Amino acid sequence: xxxxxxxxxxxxxxxxxxxxxxxxxxxxxxxxxxxxxxxxxxxxxxxxxxxxxxxxxxxxxxxxxxxxxxxxxxxxxxxxxxxxxxxxxxxxxxxxxxxxxxxxxxxxxxxxxx
Amino acid sequence: xxxxxxxxxxxxxxxxxxxxxxxxxxxxxxxxxxxxxxxxxxxxxxxxxxxxxxxxxxxxxxxxxxxxxxxxxxxxxxxxxxxxxxxxxxxxxxxxxxxxxxxxxxxxxxxxx
Numbered sequence: 054x055x056x057x058x059x060x061x062x063x064x065x066x067x068x069x070x071x072x073x074x075x076x077x078x079x080x081x082x083x084x085x086x087x088x089x090x091x092x093x094x095x096x097x098x099x100x101x102x103x104x105x106x107x108x109x110x111x112x113x114x115x116x117x118x119x120x121x122x123x124x125x126x127x128x129x130x131x132x133x134x135x136x137x138x139x140x141x142x143x144x145x146x147x148x149x150x151x152x153x154x155x156x157x158x159x160x161x162x163x164x165x166x167x
Numbered sequence: 168x169x170x171x172x173x174x175x176x177x178x179x180x181x182x183x184x185x186x187x188x189x190x191x192x193x194x195x196x197x198x199x200x201x202x203x204x205x206x207x208x209x210x211x212x213x214x215x216x217x218x219x220x221x222x223x224x225x226x227x228x229x230x231x232x233x234x235x236x237x238x239x240x241x242x243x244x245x246x247x248x249x250x251x252x253x254x255x256x257x258x259x260x261x262x263x264x265x266x267x268x269x270x271x272x273x274x275x276x277x278x279x280x
Contacts, residue, residue, distance in 0.1 A: 087268065096257065096271040097210070142210055154200075154223055155269060157210035 055080040059158025076143035083145040171272035190258030205254040
């Protein structure tokens, strides 16, 4: 089955700096890669996702890149702000498969210092 | 945020008790999920239901018993739990199981004494 590794487990940056979180996956059939943000005491929420037919996707200060050959994908946050502080989870699944369940990484706790 | 609701929000139970967690989604979705969130395993999938049928049981102990009477409601029946079962239990739903965005509920914080 699919296995998703996420690094780093914790990340501390100064406000205005960039943050990068990296994930690797094991199942070459995986083709859908969402990122979820979970603020303290709140539920996880989707912030961006990418499918395997594209290599990069941007949404304002957030971008995700995908390298299918190397089986890794990354979340990039530019011009970080204190409200970006949260736990970020990457996930992978197989679109169109009989079991499209999301397999999550263990999360990265991002702290943005003002 | 009222798309996916969970009750109760907090639950303290003894190891011999029987309790149930409830999840309801108002999004017209067909798939529902139970996750366990703890410090050890941040988002651990437990069960998946698609059109009321269970499609995934991620080797969950039988002291956890799910029930999905319709596509809008999901229950998790608990009995003879262990202290290590203390965690946040999150419900989620999606249009289908097939790689659509999952919407999470606020969770039930369970403490087993």
